[in-house]
Amino acid sequence: MSQRREHRWPRPLEGRKARIWYGGDYNPDQWPEEVWDEDMRLMVKAGVNLVSVGIFSWARIEPRDGVYDFGWLDRVIDKLGRAGIAVDLASATASPPMWLTQAHPEVLWKDYRGDVCQPGARQHWRPTSPVFRGYALRLCRAMAVHYKDNPYVVAWHVGNEYGCHNRFDYSEDAERAFREWCEARYGTIGKVNDAWGTAFWSQRMNDFSEIVPPRFIGDGNFMNPGKLLDFKRFSSDALKAFYIAERDALAEITPGRPLTTNFMVSASGTVLDYDDWGNEVDFVSNDHYFTPGEAHLDELAFSASLVDGISRKEPWFLMEHSTSAVNWRPVNYRKEPGQLVRDSLAHVAMGADAVCYFQWRQSVAGAEKFHSAMLPHAGEDSQVFRDVCELGADLNTLADNGLLGTRLAKSRVAVVYDYESQWATEHTATPTQRVHHVDEPLAWFRALADNGVTADVVPVRSDWDGYEVAVLPSAYLLSEETTRRVRDYVAGGGRLIVTYYTGISDERDHVWPGGYPGSIRDVVGVRVEEFAPLGDDWPGVPDHLDLDNGTSAHDIADVIGSIGENATVLASFRDNPWTGMDGRPAIVANTYGEGRTVYVGARLGRDGIARSLPAILGSLGVDTADTSTADLLRVERVDEATGAGFTFLFNRTHGTVRTTVEGRPIVSSLAECDGTGASIEPNGVLVLKH
Template identity: 40%
Template sequence: MTRPLRLDALAYGGDYNPDQWPEEVWHEDVRLMREAGVNLVSLPVFSWPQLEVAPGVYDWAWLDRVIEVLWAGGIRIDLATATATPPAWLVRSHPEMLPSDSDGRRLEFGSRQAYCPSSPVWRANVARMARAMADRYGEHPAVVLWHVSNEYGDHVARCWCPESAAHFRRWLEDRYGDLDGLNEAWGVNVWGQRYTAWEQIEPPRRATGPVNPTQLLDFERFSSDALLELFRIEVDVLREVTPDLPVTTNFMSLLRDLDYWRFAEIEDLVTDDAYPDPADPRAHVPAALNYGLMRSLKGGRPWLLLEQAASAVSWRDVNVPKAPGRMRIDSLQAVAHGSDGAMFFQWRQARYGQEKFHSAMLGHRGEQSRTFRETAAFGRELQRLAPVKGTRVRSRVALVVDWDSWWGSSATESLPSQRLGWLAQARAWHAALHALGHAVDTVRATGPFHGYDLVVVPNLYIADAAQAAALEAFVASGGSVVVGPFSGVVDATEKVHPGGAPGPLRGLLGIEVDEPWPVPDGAAELVELDGERFDAPVWSEWIEASGEASVVARYATGVLAGRPAVTRRAHGAGVAWYVSAALAEGGLVAVMRRALADAGLPARTRIDPDVEAVTRADDETDYTFVLNHGAREVAVDVPEGAEDLLGGDATTGRLVLAPLGVAVLATPRAAEPPFVTLSETTD
């Protein structure tokens, strides 16, 4: 059962830290929140030391008063369990709960997340604190959502302390059953690494040379699972005490360290913290992929942007503020991609501490701050989009996100090249589809693929029979699949598949990979497709196509000149493509344009990465968000007679968007989502 967030409007607000301010400020905060349209705040994320001042000694009075002030002002609460970091008295009583790095050095108290995820002391205390919070506030009508911990894995995603080592051994024993199973899985006959007792196994700390890749992969899996267990401890307590309240923990977009598919399975609402860099004019493109993941983690249900910056952050080397209008379009992009609201870190800008230069809705100048004027105006505007609440994004294209392949292709130095990064590949493939006009969902490699016409697999380094069978069934039933380089290489224990790549994908793709052929730094191979040549700057492969796979593109330079680079194989009612090169942007756009046509999907003739269109819909209405992320005016062709929820006017078929302009067009739901193209008219 997924418990809904009981909020009758799109969520708007941010993190609130009233314990950083005198009590007389709280009433002023609520007055200004109401003026800005705030209806939800998150608190008290980091307040455990203020709530439990000594072991078992609680001071609830101040939080009681804050909650009542907010409730009287009509503001609901995303109530944190306050377990984001331990109090000093707990750390000093149990220094063994502090985490250690890969060199065995204990990390000191003085920041946040000062805990080992495997520590039994820490686990017992978070369960106790979660129960105390639930017992006291779980029935308060202001509380509409539980916020467990904060940004798991942000500071401590991996721990190498003795407690983690013991937990790792238990995890391995549960996975493999006995030492014979582990030794077989880890391939210990290489470099004499056979184990004869569980106590001989340690986490993969710094060693004399390259570490066993299967050990590294298993440590990645274990570390994600250790934090998942920690999350589940609090979720179980909250579900026991408050079974009707939804539970979340704030994700960090596409984060390598945690398998969010598994985290999302046990929470009710997916929430995300998103901080695209204002200094990067293309930051909205990877942001769209992040949001595609967030809405897909629970099968397309709406999610919630729980944190973003009103202007500058405080943790980059150079923290550029958001230009006027940038906060608005960033927020509306998240809503376009399925978020049922837009929240910030934080409400009132801090005067001290590590985040005093991190912007807030209410800046250091108070009501006169630019961020307050902009966020207040946007809060009022957001109310016009109430009809989109609860609607879902319509997408016919999905991208496979697989954490095992991400970890396996990046955890070890024993690879053909360190330049073929999983995340870079995923972002590049998504960017090509984005430029061609498609909002992209994400899926596991085993699906489900129902509702999609095209599934792209930028990299599936670790592949198994179940994934291959799911992809083959999708293609056989009429779908199109595009698989990227270095896929189907190894199994789940890092053993190369018999016959080499593409392993279990061989029957689907109809190709053989004879040898990977990484491109040296500073060089680039060329691939020829439809008479044009495109760069492949980091990766190529010597492949051979069977009689069933046709060659779509060939290498044009180097040792591989004349050999197949991109292939296409008809399979059942669909087609499967293989792209053996890590193509640069132009080449990926060309391949994806062909693949979209194969799938019967439209593609923009003129492309502009700054122009984005995403459709959310209910059973009756399509709500198409058209966003111009760029610094110049653009014109797009849209359905005639559409009502712009933000502008209030009906469209005439051609829409002109100012720089950072947004329109939200309401039209009767069509069989296929509206497809917005750039206007060929320039006047």
């Protein structure tokens, strides 16, 4: 991994105070110019102080090959700046214009069957195409030269959601680049053969020219897992290399202006290795769209915490989310009353110092015309716009009270998230297709919240080993380096929770031999001999296993053959004798060096984990979690220099919650304080300063 870039945050416009950045994507080229003045008036009314401009404007900026039209963009940027609204200016390279793809169809990406992705939507370009890179960098340089001295442009928005549609390309350009990537990573073809285990199925290669992308191999067949894992790594790196080329072209001409690109971090968002990408931006930005239903707030808080971990607790930028419904799900649910304000403040609580939406004005044409916006089709006289104005006032209140000097306080507990473990568990030949890495971290985050603990979600490369308690949830890949960190952490006094499907393979997806979890069996005090998948796809197969602590396992359980001499069984399976699981250990505590571990050998789900946590934490010597606060998500932001800070309280239920308060209420939505405490309604939030 490369060295992390110095954190640089967009500066306020000259003469303006630093505020929480607030606004969204602005697409003035979709509207006649007479609408722009009305946009300025309403933006000022809403408290908007920044918009992202030009993201999909390549065809308007460069209408013909080498011919540029900056006039319209100059005019709108000038209007924005004079209204006190800063500009996050895009490189405009997200989607090439028709004239380019017609002249150079070789820039279009191909799918795994060899079919060409035709223009007509967005991101129809190859990251590895030298032709496309040439045109894109020419536009970047033209943009940078034209706007290098513009006082209203405070940041560069490089590209847009890299890999959202062109994550995998199987073209000839990709084949060449994949070979070069493999040669750079391994050095010799022999090491590639070893990494990919090509002795299996006669896949041995003689030189790098025999490497091809993992194209279509027939329905129902199985791709080499090592090759597929490396292709996912390569695809993330190929897009990253394209981003870096754009970034550097802009930075060379405008060295004083910070640059970012918008990630897509969510509980299940593993398109790219965003922790790796976090090294390459001046400030981390993220696009997050809510999960409908009962997981809404918890998934949002989980994802925002992960972004904070990727940013290493430096301020980060919420570049896109929605005021209400999106347009790309089969059913596009609206947000409930209060959720527009609540969701935004939840991101702020988790470390965001910027809150932006897609988009400012709702489109009347195109594929996203039913995607909600800050200014909806209904116009100024709408609840959405009134909530947008309320939020703008709340963000200013938080800034006035000193929020910008604080960071998300460090939790006692870290839940570890690993992009590569997810990629490996996506293979189609595994013990069960119902188990993947991404499912388990969110379950632990929610179960900890059910016990009154708001955990930090951190990437596997981060400082998880600096926490009082760390959770490795289905961390399928444990490299030698991560194995060493596990051993050192626990031996030095750390408290570690490890679940099923952890430490199965090394970074090449080669299984650690000797029983699971291969490289840390002695640390956790268990030796798993076999997996016991659970399902309902055949009559008579077991679909669950009961535990003697009142919980149940679903989808998968471990057949623990033996435990260590220092291990203690906290819970066992209770099932029909014919399954071979009755009486076997399910949850095991162990001591190792100066530290302690607990191994959870089954998928218990959020509820089962929550019920098991008091015993798990007790065995680790950690104060038992407080279930009396489970109805609230409690988040602290603290100024490390002074100790002053803020407490954010969010109602996790669909009933009114009563709570005591410590501090002065400064922002509330669907919440009221009285002499004895506070009442927070469903979707409500209360912010206290202390």
